[in-house]
Amino acid sequence: MTELHKLAKRQLKRFGIDDSLKTEHRDYFAAVSEAYVGYEQDVSTLERSLFLISEELNERNALLKNQLGELSETKNQLQSSLSVLNATFDATGENIVVYDVDGNVVSINCMGQTFFLQNGVTEYQRWSALLSLFKYPNQAVQVKQKLEEDPTRHINGVIELSSNRFFEYRSLPQIAEGKLIGRVWCFRDITQQKESEDLIQHQAYHDALTGLPNRNLLLDRVEHALALAKRSEQLLAVLFIDLDNFKRVNDTEGHKAGDELLIELVQRVKSRLREQDTLARLGGDEFVLLLESVANKQDIRLLCEELLAILTEPFCLSGRQHFVSCSIGVACFPQDDNNAEHLILKADMAMYQAKAQGKNNYQFYDQSLEQQAMLQVKVERELREALQADELEPYFQPKIDLSTGEIIGAEILMRWFKPDGSSIPPDIFIPVAETTGLISQVGKKAIDSAFECISQWRSQGLNHLKLAINLSIIEFQDAELIRYLLSKCDESNECGSQLIIELTESIFMENKEVISRTMEQLRTRGIAFALDDFGKGYSSFSYLQILPIDYLKIDKAFLQGVTTNKQSAAITRTIIDIGHNLELSVIAEGVEDQATLDYVMRERCQSAQGYFLYKPMPRNDFNELIKQECLQLAAGSE
Known part of the structure; x- marks a missing residue:
């Protein structure tokens, strides 16, 4: 008999069945034993299946838990991103409104809501509410037409609202899976920037x-x-x-x-x-x-x-x-x-x-003014060349003592002689020099010539002669030129005591305090001052009292009519009396005939100059004239 299954044996033993019975029913018990074997195999198979299923379930459960964890983390990240996005949406500094394709508001940030409310719009759920804010309806129409022509286009621009504030706008289409689902509008208040630009524009013009x-x-x-x-x-x-x-x-x-x-x-x-x-x-x-x-x-x-x-x-x-x-x-x-x-x-x-x-x-x-301007440009160009080429030459017009007839000095007058022998009159080139800044160079040439001449006189013992130079307003207010003049005085031993500076009345219309300080500074070097063309300009007795004037020059315009015009004679006589009363030496300028000379002598002018007496002459001729006069005086004294 085949070995029974252990469970079958246990059951037979439990119920006390002996071996004779087992033998008698061998086939039956064999079938029972096989059934137990089959059952055991089925249980084993089932347990194996359950084990495998359990393992798979555990794996799937672990995977699911992992996926749930990842989903939870993703959800948290999405919530965080959404929170940041919402915060950014509200904190962007711009008014943002999102519309769907039907023109309904899908989303709007806080500033966007304020944007509408501040402009008096409480119902802003439709796109038409946005267009109603435009100050000029034609602007709204243009924007609408652009979007109707191409709903997917990007647009931007600047609009003025009914509130008179200016906004810069941008609008982009919202596309999902290749399909237009709405539009995003952004508005930024640029009123202050516009005002600044307008201010800059105003300042520019x-x-x-x-x-x-x-x-x-x-x-x-x-x-x-x-x-x-x-x-x-x-x-x-x-x-x-x-x-x-x-x-x-x-x-x-x-x-x-x-x-x-x-x-x-x-x-x-x-x-x-x-x-x-x-x-x-x-x-x-x-x-x-x-x-x-x-x-x-x-x-x-x-x-x-x-x-x-x-x-x-x-x-x-x-x-x-x-x-x-x-x-x-x-x-x-x-x-x-x-x-x-x-x-x-x-x-x-x-x-x-x-x-x-x-x-x-x-x-x-009139056209002559343009011709004058062209002439001035030409003269300026040639004057610059002349100064470089040393074409300006000092001429000396002698002054005489009316009581003795002796030469007591001269006035330096700058003359311009061109290489071809022609000359440019002073009334042409001096105004050009003054307006172009070249006058200081002309003034320096006159100063240099004056000190050269005075140094020569002093070496010859002619310390009694006085030499006058003219300085214009521009020159006298040129600090560099005044410093140059002072340095020439300091370099040349006491030459300043023989120098006279002639100033016109117009100079005293400037800052009297500055003019006075400059004059006093020059007087410390021995320089004297003559008031030129007195009575012709801004005559005022006040500056005769305040400023250190030594000589009074009568303008030749008055002298020309003293023998024929009572008014000219009266004015001239008054000027001479003023000079005498103020203890100033009076110089008659522009003596052109014997009658005028007789008049100024009779009225007790101290000195005179003019074409009737001596014309302006080159330095060598003047020196020769002085030499001859010295010889005549020496011969007369013998």
Whole structure:
């Protein structure tokens, strides 16, 4: 009998079945044993299956837990990113609104909500609410048309809202899987930036002090006015206005007072202008006035006369009255030019002509002024070359003592002789030298010549002779030239005691304190001063008292009529009396005939000079003249 399964044996033993029975029912018990074996195999198979399933479930559970952990972390990251995105959305500094394709608000940040509310829109769920904010409906229409033409286009621009604030906008399409699902709009308030840009723009085209248009804006307006005048065939005028003696106000009262004067001047001028007229400031004390649609030149003349009148009225600065005047140049379209810059330039030329005519007047441009300007450019160029080539030569006009007839000195007069033998008169090249800054070089040549001559005199024992040189306002206010003059005095032993500096009255219209200090400084070197052309300019007895004047020169304009004109004779006699009463030596300048010489001698002038006595001559000729006179005096004393 086949060995029974252990479980079958256990059951047989449990129920007390003996071996005889086992033998008798062997096949039965064998089948039972096999059933137990099969059962055991099935259980084993089941357990193995359960084990494998359990292992797989554990693996899947571990994987699931891991995936759940990752999902949880991803969720946290997404929540964090969403939080950052929302915070950024609200903190971006821009007004952001997102619309779907139907124009409904999908999302809007806090600033976007404020953007609508501040502009009076409480219902902003539709895109039409955004368009309603545009100040100008045509802008909204243009934006709408662009999006209708191409819904996916990027657009940007600047709009002004009904609240008068300016916003820069950008709009981008929202695309998902290649399909348009909405649009994002961003708005940034640029009102302050726009105001700053407008301020910069204003400053670029306006004068900071007066707020008037500057040269840039003036040119633009003149060009625009010319275009209108050409079409309408109307008269247009440009007035160039320059103040006379404005520097004196700055020097005496300071630049703040000068600025106050300019501001008041602008108000005065504006009070005489029409709405369409333009007043511009070019800088300093230079102004340009544009007159459009002028009826005739007489209207321009009347306005010029009004401006001259109101600007000669006193200006009260720091509790004191100050007086200035102005010189006005006028250029017109179509007579003078049809170009903006050329018209201003020609008005400027006419203004300088007004200055040359004595200031405080107006002059219209004519072609001769341009010819003069071209001549000035030519003279300047040639003068620079002449100074390099040493073509300027000092000429000496002797002065005589009217009581003895003896030569007591001379006045140095600079002459310009060109290599071809021709000459340029002083009244041509001296003004050019003054306006171009070359006058200091001319002055240095005169100073050098004077000290060379005086040194020679002193070596010959001619210490009684005096030599005069002329210094203009520009030269006398040139600190470098004055230092040069002082150094020449210090280098040449006591030569300054034989030097006379002749100054015109106009110099005393400048800062008297500065002029006085300079004169006193020069007097310490022995230099004397003569007041030239007395009575012709800004005569004032006050500076005769204040300033260290030694000589008074009568202008030749008065002397020319002393024998035929009672007024000239009376003026001349008065000037001589003033000189005597102030203990000044009086010099008669421009004695051209015997009758005039007799007159000045009779009126007790101390000295005289003029063509009737001696013409200006080269230095060698003057030295020879002195030598001959010394010989005659020596012979007479024997």
